[in-house]
Amino acid sequence: MARRAAVTGIGVVAPNGLGTAAYWSATVSGHSGIGRVTRFDPASYPVRLAGEVPDFVDGQHIPGRLLAQTDRMTRLALAASDWAVADAGADGSTWPDYLVSVVTAGGFGGFEFGQRELESLWREDGGQVSAYQSFAWFYAVNTGQISIRHGTRGPGSVFVTEQAGGLDGLAQARRLIEAGGEAVFAGGFDSALCPWGWVAQIASGRLSTCEDPDRAFLPFDEEARGYIPGEGGAMLVLEDAEAAAARGARSYGEIAGYGATFDPRPGSDRPPGLARAIRLALADAGLAPEQIGVVFADASGLPDQDRREAAAINEVFGAATVPVCTPKTMTGRLCAGGAALDVATALLSLRDGVLPPSANAVRPAPDYRLDLVGPRPRRVDVDNALILARGYGGFNAALVVRKPTETGTRTKEEQWTR
Amino acid sequence: MTGRSVLITGVGTVAPGGIGTKQFWKLITSGATATRRIGLFDASRFRSQIAAECDFDPAAHGLGPQEIRRMDRAAQFAVAAAREAVRDSGLEFAATEPTTIGVTVGSAVGCTMSLEQEYVVVSDGGRKWHVDNAYGVPHLYDYIVPSSLAVETAWAVQAEGPVSVISTGCTSGLDSVGHAARLIAEGSAEVMIAGATEAPISPITVACFDAIKATSPDNDDPEHASRPFDLRRNGFVLGEGAAFFVLEELEHARRRGARCYAEIAGFASRSNAFHMTGLRPDGRELSAAIDAALSHAGVSAEDVDYVNAHGSGTRQNDRHETAAIKRSLREHAYRTPVSSIKSMIGHSLGAIGSIEIAACALAIRDGVVPPTANLWEPDPECDLDYVPREARERPLETVLSVGSGFGGFQSAIVLTRPRRGESWRGERP
Amino acid sequence: MDALTIDGLRRILRECAGVAEDVDLDGDIADVAFSDLGYDSLALLESASRIEREFSIKLADEAVTEAKSPRMLLLVVNQTIGASSPE
Numbered sequence: 001m002a003r004r005a006a007v008t009g010i011g012v013v014a015p016n017g018l019g020t021a022a023y024w025s026a027t028v029s030g031h032s033g034i035g036r037v038t039r040f041d042p043a044s045y046p047v048r049l050a051g052e053v054p055d056f057v058d059g060q061h062i063p064g065r066l067l068a069q070t071d072r073m074t075r076l077a078l079a080a081s082d083w084a085v086a087d088a089g090a091d092g093s094t095w096p097d098y099l100v101s102v103v104t105a106g107g108f109g110g111f112e113f114g115q116r117e118l119e120s121l122w123r124e125d126g127g128q129v130s131a132y133q134s135f136a137w138f139y140a141v142n143t144g145q146i147s148i149r150h151g152t153r154g155p156g157s158v159f160v161t162e163q164a165g166g167l168d169g170l171a172q173a174r175r176l177i178e179a180g181g182e183a184v185f186a187g188g189f190d191s192a193l194c195p196w197g198w199v200a201q202i203a204s205g206r207l208s209t210c211e212d213p214d215r216a217f218l219p220f221d222e223e224a225r226g227y228i229p230g231e232g233g234a235m236l237v238l239e240d241a242e243a244a245a246a247r248g249a250r251s252y253g254e255i256a257g258y259g260a261t262f263d264p265r266p267g268s269d270r271p272p273g274l275a276r277a278i279r280l281a282l283a284d285a286g287l288a289p290e291q292i293g294v295v296f297a298d299a300s301g302l303p304d305q306d307r308r309e310a311a312a313i314n315e316v317f318g319a320a321t322v323p324v325c326t327p328k329t330m331t332g333r334l335c336a337g338g339a340a341l342d343v344a345t346a347l348l349s350l351r352d353g354v355l356p357p358s359a360n361a362v363r364p365a366p367d368y369r370l371d372l373v374g375p376r377p378r379r380v381d382v383d384n385a386l387i388l389a390r391g392y393g394g395f396n397a398a399l400v401v402r403k404p405t406e407t408g409t410r411t412k413e414e415q416w417t418r
Numbered sequence: 419m420t421g422r423s424v425l426i427t428g429v430g431t432v433a434p435g436g437i438g439t440k441q442f443w444k445l446i447t448s449g450a451t452a453t454r455r456i457g458l459f460d461a462s463r464f465r466s467q468i469a470a471e472c473d474f475d476p477a478a479h480g481l482g483p484q485e486i487r488r489m490d491r492a493a494q495f496a497v498a499a500a501r502e503a504v505r506d507s508g509l510e511f512a513a514t515e516p517t518t519i520g521v522t523v524g525s526a527v528g529c530t531m532s533l534e535q536e537y538v539v540v541s542d543g544g545r546k547w548h549v550d551n552a553y554g555v556p557h558l559y560d561y562i563v564p565s566s567l568a569v570e571t572a573w574a575v576q577a578e579g580p581v582s583v584i585s586t587g588c589t590s591g592l593d594s595v596g597h598a599a600r601l602i603a604e605g606s607a608e609v610m611i612a613g614a615t616e617a618p619i620s621p622i623t624v625a626c627f628d629a630i631k632a633t634s635p636d637n638d639d640p641e642h643a644s645r646p647f648d649l650r651r652n653g654f655v656l657g658e659g660a661a662f663f664v665l666e667e668l669e670h671a672r673r674r675g676a677r678c679y680a681e682i683a684g685f686a687s688r689s690n691a692f693h694m695t696g697l698r699p700d701g702r703e704l705s706a707a708i709d710a711a712l713s714h715a716g717v718s719a720e721d722v723d724y725v726n727a728h729g730s731g732t733r734q735n736d737r738h739e740t741a742a743i744k745r746s747l748r749e750h751a752y753r754t755p756v757s758s759i760k761s762m763i764g765h766s767l768g769a770i771g772s773i774e775i776a777a778c779a780l781a782i783r784d785g786v787v788p789p790t791a792n793l794w795e796p797d798p799e800c801d802l803d804y805v806p807r808e809a810r811e812r813p814l815e816t817v818l819s820v821g822s823g824f825g826g827f828q829s830a831i832v833l834t835r836p837r838r839g840e841s842w843r844g845e846r847p
Numbered sequence: 848m849d850a851l852t853i854d855g856l857r858r859i860l861r862e863c864a865g866v867a868e869d870v871d872l873d874g875d876i877a878d879v880a881f882s883d884l885g886y887d888s889l890a891l892l893e894s895a896s897r898i899e900r901e902f903s904i905k906l907a908d909e910a911v912t913e914a915k916s917p918r919m920l921l922l923v924v925n926q927t928i929g930a931s932s933p934e
Contacts, residue, residue: 045551064865065885068893069694098688098706106585107563109528114622115547118537121625122544126463128900130863131893133626135694135824138527139564139585144825147689153703155687156827157593160528160583162565168582175600192562195548199540202551203558260606261517262581265573273578276517335563392559393569395581630892631908695889 005174005184006251006404008244009088009237010344011080013189015051015230015331019083024348027356028377032330034213034228039193047207049216050193051230051332069132070145071110073191073231077142078149080235081185085150088183088237089249092150095182101154102147103173105165105188107335110137112194146185146235154181162391163298164260166233166339167399171258173238184238188336191231201229204392206302214360217333219299219326220306220372222365227301230328233337234344241404251404252347256384257285263394274298274312274388274396281386281398282316289317292400293382294355294373296342298390299326300333309388310368319369323378325349326358339389343399346385350403353381424599425671425836426679426779428507428664430499430613433773434470434657434763437479438502442763442773443780446788447809451762453655454640458619466633468640469619470657470764474498485570488557490529491617493570495660495769500571500611507664508676509609511576520579520607521572522598524590524614526768526823528564528583531620536561567615571662579607588728588823589687590614591661591771592831596685598665608670613662616769623656630695632732642792644765646729646758647736647804649797654730657764661772663779668836679779680817684715684832695824697734701742704828708746708820711830717816719747722754724787724812726774726819727804729758730765735822740800742820742828755812757805761791771821771829778817778833785813850925851898853877856917859897864890877918888912891920898924904931 010020015033017023026033034051042048053076058067061079070078081102085092092100114137121127135141143156155176159168166188173186192201201207208226210216217228244251259280261273282289295317298309313324327345328338349355358374384402391397431438435445435452445452453470461467472495476486479498486494500521504511511519536558540549560566568583580601584594591614598612627633634653636643644655671678688710690703712719725747728739744751759777766773777788786809793806817833857872866872867885876884881891895911898904904927914920 041548044548063868065867065890067865068863069889102689107565111562114533115537117626118534118622119541119544119547121622122538122541124544127544128896129622129625129629131629131889131896133622134630134632135587138587138824140526140587140590140823140825140827141694143586144689144694144827147691147826148693151691153689153691153706156586156689156825157597157687158585160563160565160585161568161581162563165565165582172597175604195546196537196540197562199549199551199554200558200562203554203556205559260580260582262521262572262578264516264578265576268576270516270578273517391565392563393566394572395565395569629896630889693887696887 003178004241005177005238005255006241006244007236007253007347008239008249008251009084010252011083011087011235012341012344013053013076013080014232014341015053018056027327027330027345028354030357030359030375032213032359034332040195045198045202046209047202048211049213049228051228052193053232069136071113071136073110073189074142074145076191076232077189077235078145081146084185084235084237090183090237098153099182100152101156101176101181102143102152102185103157103169104142105159105169105336105340106139106142107160107162107165107190108192108197109139110141111192111197113137115194115196142189161395163333163335163338164389164391164395164397165336166343167387167389167397168260170255170343170399174255177238177240185235186238187233187235187340189233190335190337193231208301217301217329218360219301219329220310220364220368220370222363224301224303224306228332230332230334232331232334234340236344253350253401253403254405256402257281257400259284260397272308274309274390275315277396277398278312278316281400285400287384287400292322292384292386293380294349294385295322295324296346296385296387297324297326298388299328310370314369320371323355323373324370325355325373327356329359339387342387343401346387346401350382350385353379355380422603423668424602424682425666425668426663426682427666427671427676428503429679429776429779430502430506431661431773431776432472432474432495432499433659434472437472437474446759446762446777447786449789449791449807449809451641451791453644453764456619459621461624464624465628466624466635467637468634468643468655470655471619472659489570490532490561492525492529492615493567495617496523496567496571496615497574499613499660499662500574503662503664504575509664514609516576516578518579518608519575519577520601520610521568521577521581522594522610522612523568523571523583524594524768524772525564525567525583525585525616526587526590527616527618529561530618530623532561534620534622571611575611577611586823586827587825588767589771589821589827589829590768591773592821592829593687595663595772595775596831599682599685602665602667608667610665611662612665613660614769614772615660616766617658618767619656619658644731644761645792646731646761646790647797647800648793649795651731651733651736653732654760655764657766659766659769659773661776678836680782680833681836683834684711686710686714687827687829690826690828692826697738699737699741701738701745704739704742704820704822705745707828707830708742708818711832715832717832720750721816722747722818723814724781724817725754725756726778726817727756727758728821729760731760737799740802743802751802755787755805755810756802757788757790759788774819775831778819782814782817782833782835785811787812850928851921853917853921856921859894863893863897878916880915902928904928
């Protein structure tokens with residue numbers, strides 16, 4: 001019987017909730033974490049709102065020795081990895097050596113740490129950087145630090161595909177479980193809420209300059225005008241479904257299917273690749289479109305991107321047939337953290353039979369013909385959820401999660417073992 | 419071993435000492451070194467003032483003014499190397515379904531040079547914490563998220579299959595190729611343009627390695643500063659460059675009569691879960707990666723004809739790696755040549771793993787083992803045959819390349835002569 | 848130029864490398880090995896770099912790696928400060 005990747009633990013750090021329970025409760029009730037930037041003074045910038053994680057007191061969550069050598073986004077990831085493994089009820093001391101891995105998605109790296117170090121170097125003649133700069137900011141840091149913290153010596157990986165990374169990482173985690181891995185920490189976190197990170201994000205031309213938190217980030221709305229960036233993400237613990245059941249672990253659901261494509265280059269008349277990614281994921285999961293109960297959209301908030309996403313969803317599912325959720329309206333777009341958090345949210349929807357609302361998108365543009373869930377949550381028992389993520393530049397990824405199954409076989413040729 | 423096999427059918431390189439695969443191979447088989455005093459910026463205030471830089475003219479590689487303006491140097495290297503690999507493969511890209519072509523790009527530090535250059539402007543020389551948005555250049559977002567390296571490469575080769583950046587520090591170059599091979603083997607792509615790129619020679623990078631005294635401070639003798647396995651080694655020399663491959667499923671390659679350099683027979687990685695920069699002397703996790711890669715390739719330790727080492731030239735790495743090789747190859751380790759080309763082209767962080775795979779592919783093609791340059795005085799703790807100073811002719815069937823990186827990453831890849839369909843293998847160029 | 852005291856070293860260690868959960872940095876640490884205090888080579892490199900800047904001195908690489916305890920480090924730092932003073 002082929003192995004199936006089950007999610008047994010979730011750890012969340014989000015702008016509208018510290019910890020999975022707080023996040024989910026806020027999300028179901030439509031409570032947003034978007035507000036005016038407090039991490040630095042946003043007055044001189046055209047974008048003034050962000051999804052900031054409130055009340056994360058580093059010293060409460062991070063060992064003292066790690067504080068000097070970690071950027072904020074690593075601290076959030078470390079805390080979430082602790083919460084995820086505790087949530088899984090897994091005893092790390094029983095894990096066989098070399099069979100537990102960490103796979104993270106990264107986007108910006110430790111950017112705030114980097115800005116401080118660049119300033120130290122450049123501000124004065126003879127400026128220096130700290131001994132930690134060699135590793136505290138680079139994209140691999142979260143995989144490294146989480147692996148050290150939890151003593152995991154299996155193959156570690158880091159995917160950088162902007163917003164799509166979280167799904168690419170979970171697909172890799174599934175491969176590791178299918179190949180015989182005991183457990184995988186998989187997820188993504190980003191935080192670049194410092195002036196240098198701010199200016200770099202503004203340069204994308206995709207951020208909303210609206211200063212009303214209720215109106216700034218409106219994916220699929222008639223007044224969509226860009227997105228609001230945020231910080232945070234999610235870490236998940238994956239295990240073989242049978243093994244998890246045998247030890248009495250609770251499964252949130254299984255990673256059932258995945259597809260990834262890349263858009264044709266600008267100027268090409270070939271079609272964009274999101275619909276194809278969806279079809280690949282459905283085929284991989286062995287599901288027909290009508291078996292998907294909800295789509296968690298990429299939700300870029302840019303009119304032309306929204307239009308393309310709506311077209312792709314409708315092409316596969318038919319117009320206004322499948323409910324579409326955009327919980328990131330309550331957190332902002334979290335770069336590498338976004339897709340991981342969306343997967344966590346989808347699993348919680350499966351568990352509780354509740355589809356979270358899209359905050360503030362009260363006027364979905366009718367010509368998109370989407371059944372957008374909101375402004376209130378919807379009670380629906382769903383067996384399979386589809387999560388979409390598009391990374392800046394043309395990355396498309398789609399992931400299917402399904403309710404835990406007792407039976408069912410999946411055979412998969414796997415030449416490449418761990 | 420059943421399943422789909424993965425072949426290298428094209429190679430492209432941008433390396434110190436000469437752009438293009440021919441120049442690269444000529445340099446590293448000659449034993450000459452490309453490590454010099456840093457020329458890309460004034461490094462006189464730093465402890466280590468040496469690097470292995472690429473003499474690279476983007477316009478000469480077909481990059482237009484807008485590409486040169488928007489693309490970080492690492493992206494330019496990637497596109498140049500990927501284009502050479504594609505030409506080298508002879509694959510008719512116009513006739514190949516783009517949805518079956520994917521891309522993986524390894525890089526440890528992404529668009530570091532552009533980020534630093536732009537930081538200096540927006541912060542007005544580090545004077546302002548609240549940096550000036552008015553001075554933010556249009557493509558700044560491309561620099562902050564290094565996935566742009568894969569975007570540019572995918573655009574250059576018109577790939578519409580799975581595309582990603584793999585950023586696992588100094589093993590990125592090995593891991594990118596290993597992952598790409600996996601994607602072909604599982605059927606997610608028929609062709610992968612896979613490799614790695616790095617252009618880290620910038621004040622912030624030099625400073626960060628100064629701070630941990632990891633790089634050689636032999637500024638008065640840069641040509642000999644990179645001395646892997648030598649008793650007097652005192653750190654690595656920072657490098658830059660890129661190498662890309664056309665990886666192709668075997669039947670796909672056979673049908674078009676492609677020339678094949680080597681088969682990617684096995685790949686594995688482990689983590690040392692010990693320290694972000696430190697290594698334990700026994701090398702057990704790297705050894706575990708080696709064992710798993712050999713097993714995956716279906717070969718035994720005794721089959722290994724050559725080990726292309728990580729060999730960065732730091733005191734701790736070379737000791738750690740020697741222990742790992744001995745742990746895995748046992749007595750056979752003493753009969754197997756081991757060499758480090760970082761002795762000649764420096765350590766280009768996330769790119770070097772791919773550049774070393776290129777060296778392995780060429781070594782198999784020509785039956786020549788590149789040397790470890792600057793190796794004069796043996797270290798009793800490093801007592802293997804490191805092919806000192808001169809290349810050696812030796813027919814090679816099975817080659818192992820290994821890497822270690824900050825964050826605890828330990829990776830190993832096995833290349834072999836193609837083991838099926840030898841009769842269709844094309845002429846040596 | 849002032850000497851580096853044990854309290855000064857405590858402050859620098861705290862700022863540069865934090866404190867391990869089970870360690871009482873304010874206790875009698877003069878002869879406790881740095882490794883037992885939870886400080887690795889990076890922590891010591893960073894602390895040495897800070898000491899160099901605060902006291903405008905240059906410490907030899909080996910001097911730092913060979914100083915296994917606070918007392919040994921204070922000795923080599925203060926020797927260097929004394930040697931570099933104008934009188």
